[in-house]
Structures are given as C-alpha cells and as structure tokens.
Amino acid sequence: MSAPADPPLVSIRHLAKSYQRGAQTVPVLSDISLDIAAGDFIALMGPSGSGKSTLLNLIAGIDRPDSGELLVGGVDISTLPEASLADWRAAHVGFIFQFYNLMPVLTAYENVELPLMLTRLSRAERRERVEMVLGMVNLSDRMDHYPTELSGGQQQRVAIARALITDPTLIVADEPTGDLDRASATEILAMLQRLNAGLGKTIIMVTHDAHAAEAAKSLVHLEKGELLQGEHG
C-alpha cells in the first residue's frame, strides 16, 4: 500500500481573469488549472501580455480572479475579505519585484525589518532575525546603507531578505533579474536556488529570460492567457 501523495501547495482550477478597458472586456487568463507542489521552484514563462504576471498576482493574493478556484495551503484566497487577505499575504507570501521596491527612506536593515512590524515580535527578536537574514544574503556589512547607496544586485538581495524575513510559505518573484546585469542576475538566481534547495522554500518566478528560467525546477508556459505546457527541468 503506497502513502497518499502530499496535497499541492497551490491548487488552481478553471481560473479566469479579465480586465475592463473602457467598455471592452479584455480576457487575460482563461480556464487555467495548475498544481504547484510545496518545495517546487517554478518559472512562469511567456511573451508579453501572456498573463504570466497576472497569474503570479492572483497566486500572491494581490489580485482577484473573475472565476475559478485558487487554493494556497488549503485556503481559498479568492474568497477572503480584503483585511484577511492582507493578513494572509503578510504571513504566507514573500515578494521579490523586478525593481526591488524598497522604501528609499529606510536603510537595508529597516527595509528588511518592515514586514516584521506586522508581527508581535519584540525588538530584540526582530533584530536577531534581520541580522540572520541579511547574513544569508551576504549584506551584513551593508545594513545601515540606504537603497540609493547600494548596487542593483545588492538592492535585490535586500528585497530577497525582506521576502524571507517572515519565513513565508511561498515566495513570488516577478522578473527578479529583469533589471540586473548578467553577473548580478546569476548571483540572484543562485541565491533563489539555495533558498529552494536549502530551506525548501516554494518559489514561483515570472521571467521571459530563458537563462533565468533554467534556474527553476519546473517551467510553465503561458500564451494568450492559456496554459500551453508544463515541463520539469
């Protein structure tokens, strides 16, 4: 008798999403069904306008589908009210953006500490965590620097540290290497691989860069809002 398979971390069934442009309804995603296992590192690929970022936004709980079911960790996030969805994001999702999206008026340390302000951790506990995570991304010596005093690669590492600080279930990365040179991009991708392999973090990464996609364990191709194929690297 074989053991039952673990349920997927992300379970998507018949998901659809469209945008309103004036009087016109523009479909972006149609009838998407997809399972993402816990501990996976998936790359969402596709041309511009294929709906990959929209799918990522829906999974991350920063946008809502028109129809379909979207379970993350067993929670149907499409039905959560706004305040609960915000709490859910704070607890379960780590965000990495193409342009880092750090607060320019906060230091690297403060940017990483920011999501912990929504927790009940003490100042000492926060400090311990922030120092540990900044150490993981090799920025212990840059914690008092403001974003403008850091290179693009360093800023993205701060963003990764911020995404990790709450120990989220899921890390979503939207073109994390899109604004970086080759060397920095390779460094960031290696870091994401380490997080996935070493810490078992589930990572969903949107990219149109084949080199970046190679870092992922699985590839999902989207075209014109439809899932074309899924393959494992």
Next chain:
Amino acid sequence: MYLPKLIARNATRHKLRTALTVLGLVIAVLAYGLLQTVVDAWYAGASAASNARLVTRSAISLTFALPLNYDYRIKGVAGVTQVARSNWFGGVYRDPKNFFAQFAVSDNYLDLYPEFIVPPAQRADYQRDRRGALVGRQLADSYGFKVGDVIPLKGTIYPGTWDFVVRGIMDGRDESTITRQMIFHWDYLNESVRKKNPRQADQVGVFVLGVDNPDNAAAISRAVDDVFKNSLAETLTETEQAFQLGFVAMSNQIIAAIRVVSYVVIVIVMAVMANAMAMSARERITEYATLKALGFGPGFLSALVFGESMIISAFGGALGMLLTPPAARFFKQAVGGVFPVFTVSHETMLMQAGCALVVGLAAAIVPAVQAARVRIVEGLRAIG
C-alpha cells in the same frame, strides 16, 4: 514605531519642496495673525471702554456740541452719580502726521477713569496749572514727553497756537488700557474761547456719566434723553462701549475686507499644501502598493499621508506663530500711533494653531484616500 519614522523621513524627502511649503505656511499663518491683530486693534478702544460709564452727545451728530447747562440737569437724573465734560480738541503737534487724541476735560474726569493712574503729586500740580496737561504713558514714550515739557499744539477746531505744560504722566492700569492721549483743563479751553468768540463758549462735546448701577445703564440712558426730548439740542445717551463701537462701525466694511483677506490667505496656502501632498502621494503610489502587498492596511497608508501633512503644517504653523509677536511689534513701530494697542491675543494664536491644523488635515484628505484605495496591481505597474 515605523510609522513616525516613515512620516518624519518622508516629510524631509524633498527638502526644497518641504521648505517651500513650510515657508508658504509660515507666511500664511503670520499674515493671518497680523490681519487678525489689526482687527483686534480696531476694536481695542471699544474693548477697553466701560459699560459702567455712559456718554451723552448730541442726537443729531457728534459734531454738534451740547450746552454747558445740561451738566446740572443730567446730574439730576436718578442713578447718575457724576457728570464730566469732554471736548475733542483736534490740535496738530508740529506736523499733521503726528496724530494723537487731545481732550479738554473737566476736573472730575479722572474720577470716572480709574484705569488711568496718575501719581497724586503730579495730579495736584496739574490741578494747579491752568495750562497744565496730563499725557498718557504710550504717548509720552512715543514723543519723549517729560514732566515740565511744553507741548505746542496748533488748533484746528479752536484756532491759534496753544501751549500746554506736561504736569503728569498717566499710566494704564493694565496692558489693555490705551494711554495714547492727552488731557487738559476744559475751563482753560472754555475761557480762551470765550475771549475770542463768546458765542462758541460754554459748549460741551460730550458728557461722560458715572452711574450707580451698570445694570440700569439702559434705563438711565433713556431717562437722560427724556429730559431733553423736544428741546433744541436733543441728546443721545449710550454706554461708552456702544459709543466707541459706533466709531468702529464706520469702518465695518474695511474690517470685513481684512477678515476676508485673512481667510483667503489660509485657503490659498491650503491649496498649495494640498498640491504638495498630492504630488508626494502620486510619486509614492508604487511604495503604497508595495506596503499594501506586504500586508499593511489602508489605515497605515492614510496615517502616512496625514502624518506627513500634519508634521509640515505643525512646523510651518508653529514657526508662523513664533514670528507673529515680533512681527507685530515691528508693524506697530512702522505704523506709528495708528494702533495704540497692537498685541497678538491668545485667541489669535489659538486661531493660528487651528488654521494650521485645518490646513494640515484638509490638504491630506484627498491624497490619503487615494493612498488607502490604491490597487496593488496598478500601483506596482506604475513603476514603468
């Protein structure tokens, strides 16, 4: 603790913009304070006037005098305790721009004005000297008058050159007492007039009445006026405060215009501040979206905007308030004797603080709502 930190750092993010906004607020709050003080100064005479004293004048116009013999008839009205005489002299001291009030008054005049404090020896000297005069402290300080000085006045209503000898200085009982006037003997004026033009003698500008009970002021006023009803010189009796307000009323439209301008200044700076806050909020849409994505709620984002607006308005308002008293002193010196009392009141300071508060709140409303309502996906896309 992040909220105050973010607010403070955001407020100083665009130093030039913040500095210019603060400067606008400082100027607006300062201008508002000065304009309100001008209005207060206009009413200062009326505010300092008493409701316990009555003034009887000609019912036709203040420019018409009353016969001296009314003095005795007014004294006979029940409730009247004292009657003093006062004539506007209207002399010019060296140059018409050196304007100050001069009154020829009867000897019992100061008994009705306990707010004027004159040392007994000086008052005795004044009583003894026909040409003696008493000058208020503010007036003495303005022109450097000292006891013993001779003040030559060129008469306008009463022709000729009149020399008065300063026999005493009148101090005010408190800061609200205006001491920018000169008084001298009514008898001296009357005798001099009698010599030159007997028909103009024995005429009184106004009678100042002391009453036994200020609560009966209205009834006593009516009783006085009834005495002279249907006479050749009917009277109009009112409280001293109403009498003074009558002068202020002549400038009502000017005062209304000053008030309107003071509020317009605040509305203008409100628009400037709202524009600055809207620009800041628009530039930070991506940051608000990021904060929302991280789990921060609309309340946090609104508080960021309101906090920044309030910190700027508080700083500008406080600076404006601090600068108002010295600016008022400078203004008072610059305008000379036009406003004998030109002090920034506590009410004006409170109103300035209130205006800064309202500007801070009103300027942040729309940007705060926009920040709170930002859609994460659209906000993140705004980065380009």
